[in-house]
Amino acid sequence: MKSHASTLLAEVRTFRQNHPDVRYVDLIALDIPGHFYGKRYPIEMLEKVAAGSPLKLPQNAVLLGVQGGLFKIGDYCFNDGDPDANRRLVPGTLKPVSWESQPLGQMLITSDGTEAPIEFEPREVLAKVLERLQHKGIHPVVAFELEFYLFDKKLDNGLPQFARDPLSDDPDDQPNLHIERLSRFGEVLDDMAQTAKDQGIDITVITAEIGPGQFEINFGHLDDGMRAADWAALFCRSTRGVALKHGYRASFMAKPYLQYPGSGMHVHVSLYDGAGNNLLAAHQQQPLRHAVAGCLELLPHCMPIFSPNHNAFRRLGGTVNAATRASWGFEDRDACVRIPESDPRNLRIEHRLASADANPYLVLAAILVGLEHGLEAKREPIAPLNEDRSSGTDFPLEMLDAVRAMQHQPVLRDKLGAEFVDVYCENKRQDHLAFQQEINAREYRWFL
Structure with missing residues (x-):
């Protein structure tokens, strides 16, 4: 675990050295319809996550419909208290974003590989098959x-x-x-x-x-x-x-x-x-x-x-x-x-x-x-x-x-x-x- 964290931390620090003008990084994951959701993190907070601080997002973000709405699916969304779920950073995916008006970075996040992966997260589904x-x-x-x-x-x-x-x-x-x-x-x-x-x-x-x-x-x-x-x-x-x-x-x-x-x-x-x-x-x-x-x-x-x-x-x-x-x-x-x-x-x-x-x-x-x-x-x-x-x-x-x-x-x-x-x-x-x-x-x- 320490080796994994040190690798991520080195990736973030190298990125900061190579892109000193980037202040924020979009942490993104794909939901069921194939749209990216996530959060925009200050680069210094990303370094803390890479070092081992928790990264949590709502579990039910994965369940969003095409237009972003929530549907009642079993007990999800309306009867589960809308809990958070742990995510992790995907090594090797921290890259600059060149198409926005301001300097940004982006990095993939996922629940696969965490202690309690989300069973219906697309990346987790593929991870289990592989x-x-x-x-x-x-x-x-x-x-x-x-x-x-x-x-x-x-x-x-x-x-x-x-x-x-x-x-x-x-x-x-x-x-x-x-x-x-x-x-x-x-x-x-x-x-x-x-x-x-x-x-x-x-x-x-x-x-x-x-x-x-x-x-x-x-x-x-x-x-x-x-x-x-x-x-x-x-x-x-x-x-x-x-x-x-x-x-x-x-x-x-x-x-x-x-x-x-x-x-x-x-x-x-x-x-x-x-x-x-x-x-x-x-x-x-x-x-x-x-x-x-x-x-x-x-x-x-x-x-x-x-x-x-x-x-x-x-x-x-x-x-x-x-x-x-x-x-x-x-x-x-x-x-x-x-x-x-x-x-x-x-x-x-x-x-x-x-x-x-x-x-x-x-x-x-x-x-x-x-x-x-x-x-x-x-x-x-x-x-x-x-x-x-x-x-x-x-x-x-x-x-x-x-x-x-x-x-x-x-x-x-x-x-x-x-x-x-x-x-x-x-x-x-x-x-x-x-x-x-x-x-x-x-x-x-x-x-x-």
């Missing part, structure tokens, strides 16, 4: 890819406007998938990439996607699944901030335009043993087939995680590479689970179903549980799309159906935790019902 796999001698290597849209900073009667191309205001003039679009938006994209690197994130490939103002950022492969999810979460935060600084809005909203492709969170996962052998490639890739079967079996029950809101369901079955059934295939982007071409050492799955605004900790946890379940059950998967274009199994396409499919699934309750599953499903159900409590203009046009 720990269990490690005990089984399974070591994931993970890489995220995130798609997002740039919009004009100003909304038009609440509706997004296309990001203003320096050469044209017509979205049809933006060349899809062309390198030229990277140049047209080069200044903001370069700042996003550099800011992410300043946060310790390994940015690799940047792609202009099909939608106007849509881009994709790839991250490096990591043998630390938690850190990979940290990168995805922190990238979303910094990217929104950098976009505003340049006069844009950046959004990871799943389906901002009906007529253009949605934005996804693609996750590459390979599994290795303690000696560094690729477990999926053994025995003529039979474990790969088992892992795929497990993913597909659990996928319909994980839809509230992969599509965490009403808008995310709009993305499914969209214009490009978004499935409406659980499927797999080799080098097939229409599949939910794609097997990219690679040598045996790098054999992996690419899980393509999650929306870009999903919670990265929970998405990765659900994928890993699917792989784990498949390796244990040793079942054969359905036919790949390469052999049968109609292959696939149905999954829910509406939130309330999805919640019902998730809540009582025994494998998920066992491997993600029954308490988490109950809390998460009720949070999603309440959010969905709250979203419905508004009559929009179209409803009046149709039924008044």
Whole structure:
């Protein structure tokens, strides 16, 4: 414990030496909907926390709805006295914030690794899955890819406007998938990439996607699944901030335009043993087939995680590479689970179903549980799309159906935790019902 505290203290003191103008640090964690919450600490108080002083925040901050409201979930929120829960600083995450008007720092905090972790905290859910796999001698290597849209900073009667191309205001003039679009938006994209690197994130490939103002950022492969999810979460935060600084809005909203492709969170996962052998490639890739079967079996029950809101369901079955059934295939982007071409050492799955605004900790946890379940059950998967274009199994396409499919699934309750599953499903159900409590203009046009 003393060694851990001394490491954190050295990190804070080094940061203060390198950034003497920073007076405050945002201590942040991701809640269930995937938003950061936390507190802004004076830098001198942060040093005390690093040295061992308690760091407490309300336990129920994790349960906030999309709009920040509290829902009655079991005895939480209204019958538990709103207790505090201990958090800890995550080593290696204290970094400068360059997109705000004043010098700031930020650092991740979490309840995982404390004496009483919060069972439904997303980072804790993933931590338990990773720990269990490690005990089984399974070591994931993970890489995220995130798609997002740039919009004009100003909304038009609440509706997004296309990001203003320096050469044209017509979205049809933006060349899809062309390198030229990277140049047209080069200044903001370069700042996003550099800011992410300043946060310790390994940015690799940047792609202009099909939608106007849509881009994709790839991250490096990591043998630390938690850190990979940290990168995805922190990238979303910094990217929104950098976009505003340049006069844009950046959004990871799943389906901002009906007529253009949605934005996804693609996750590459390979599994290795303690000696560094690729477990999926053994025995003529039979474990790969088992892992795929497990993913597909659990996928319909994980839809509230992969599509965490009403808008995310709009993305499914969209214009490009978004499935409406659980499927797999080799080098097939229409599949939910794609097997990219690679040598045996790098054999992996690419899980393509999650929306870009999903919670990265929970998405990765659900994928890993699917792989784990498949390796244990040793079942054969359905036919790949390469052999049968109609292959696939149905999954829910509406939130309330999805919640019902998730809540009582025994494998998920066992491997993600029954308490988490109950809390998460009720949070999603309440959010969905709250979203419905508004009559929009179209409803009046149709039924008044």
